[in-house]
Amino acid sequence: MEHLTLGLVGVGRIGVMHAENLVALNEELHPQGIDVQLVLTDVAAVHARAVAERLGARFVPCVAELLASGVDGLVVATGTATHPELIRAGVDAGVPVFCEKPVALDVADSLPVLEHIRSGGGTVQIGHQRRFDAGYLRARAALEAGELGWIHSLRAVTCDMAPPPVEFLAASGGLFRDCSVHDFDILRWLTGREIVEVYARGSNNGDPAIGTVGDVDTALAVVTFDDGTVGTVSASRYNGAGHDVRLEIQGSESSLTVGLDERTAMRSAEPGVDFPSGTPHRTFAERFAPAYRAEMIAFVELILGRRPNPCPPEDAVAAARVADAAQESLRTGVPVRVAVDPAGTTR
Numbered sequence: 001m002e003h004l005t006l007g008l009v010g011v012g013r014i015g016v017m018h019a020e021n022l023v024a025l026n027e028e029l030h031p032q033g034i035d036v037q038l039v040l041t042d043v044a045a046v047h048a049r050a051v052a053e054r055l056g057a058r059f060v061p062c063v064a065e066l067l068a069s070g071v072d073g074l075v076v077a078t079g080t081a082t083h084p085e086l087i088r089a090g091v092d093a094g095v096p097v098f099c100e101k102p103v104a105l106d107v108a109d110s111l112p113v114l115e116h117i118r119s120g121g122g123t124v125q126i127g128h129q130r131r132f133d134a135g136y137l138r139a140r141a142a143l144e145a146g147e148l149g150w151i152h153s154l155r156a157v158t159c160d161m162a163p164p165p166v167e168f169l170a171a172s173g174g175l176f177r178d179c180s181v182h183d184f185d186i187l188r189w190l191t192g193r194e195i196v197e198v199y200a201r202g203s204n205n206g207d208p209a210i211g212t213v214g215d216v217d218t219a220l221a222v223v224t225f226d227d228g229t230v231g232t233v234s235a236s237r238y239n240g241a242g243h244d245v246r247l248e249i250q251g252s253e254s255s256l257t258v259g260l261d262e263r264t265a266m267r268s269a270e271p272g273v274d275f276p277s278g279t280p281h282r283t284f285a286e287r288f289a290p291a292y293r294a295e296m297i298a299f300v301e302l303i304l305g306r307r308p309n310p311c312p313p314e315d316a317v318a319a320a321r322v323a324d325a326a327q328e329s330l331r332t333g334v335p336v337r338v339a340v341d342p343a344g345t346t347r
């Protein structure tokens with residue numbers, strides 16, 4: 001049996017889910033001869049200690065102690081502003097890092113992190129879990145096989161039922177960087193094309209506090225790809241029907257929708273049509289539960305050298321370039337060209 005100890009920092013909304021998944025992974029990993037133990041920390045020590053007790057994990061009071069305890073990998077699930085220092089700490093400790101998206105609050109803050117990873121020979125997987133979702137994987141295979149003909153339109157939707165706390169939004173970088181960055185990543189990954197221009201508009205008809213911290217609760221971006229194909233990326237924090245994440249891809253031969261099933265948070269206006277009839281997803285955790293588990297398995301396999309990095313930080317920063325352009329377009333009200341990456345990026 002191969003024994004791995006994973007350290008996790010940050011047991012908030014998503015960190016608790018990653019911790020639960022890591023503990024549950026052993027059911028799948030033991031038959032492969034892998035055993036994972038978890039050690040976790042959070043500045044909210046009382047809460048973190050309680051999570052550790054509930055999950056049978058070990059609690060340590062700080063990141064330095066966690067890294068000094070000899071972990072084989074580090075999972076970072078703290079707020080975005082802390083990602084750069086924690087990625088650096090993991091790389092300096094010589095352990096592979098899984099870090100929630102995004103790498104940093106914006107591209108300018110991400111570039112020194114990329115340089116640190118490169119110069120330190122670090123391995124960092126970013127948490128773009130949609131790359132593990134069955135629907136997006138199926139769509140990618142269909143595009144690669146040319147099943148849809150040539151693509152004329154892509155429409156991506158990401159809607160939460162309710163906003164996270166305003167304190168979270170104030171430190172999130174804005175709706176496009178926090179939320180739509182998943183769509184920007186998946187559009188690049190699916191199409192193999194770069195987004196070169198963004199025109200964004202947004203609105204604030206919900207809690208006025210969201211506007212007060214400089215964010216919008218709803219936004220739409222028109223994106224143009226490097227071959228001229230157009231698409232839209234739409235997001236809202238106020239989708240009462242449910243957590244709605246979809247991608248419509250229309251081509252000259254056929255069309256495909258990711259996220260269209262019985263649980264889609266949408267109802268037909270057509271008389272007699274009761275599809276979809278299931279209970280809509282309420283949260284990202286529900287919608288992507290299998291994908292979040294799969295990305296943790298991928299991280300374990302990455303640590304063991306059994307697979308290439310499925311979400312390299314360079315890709316995440318390429319998506320962040322699009323998000324930065326969208327935030328800038330939102331601010332200025334005019335289309336914005338996406339900054340070119342002089343080093344080139346991978347998919």
Ligand SMILES: NC(=O)c1ccc[n+]([C@@H]2O[C@H](COP(=O)([O-])OP(=O)(O)OC[C@H]3O[C@@H](n4cnc5c(N)ncnc54)[C@H](O)[C@@H]3O)[C@@H](O)[C@H]2O)c1
Pocket residue numbers: 009010011012013014015041042043044063077078079080082100101102127128129168178284
């Ligand atoms: N991939 C996804 O679908 C997805 C979904 C939600 C959030 N996220 C990302 O995950 C990150 C966390 O989001 P969240 O909603 O869980 O936030 P959160 O505020 O609920 O949780 C963050 C936790 O980190 C702790 N923390 C903050 N700084 C720390 C530090 N220096 N050391 C130790 N603990 C620290 C906080 O006490 C808190 O418990 C964000 O970067 C967000 O963008 C990703």
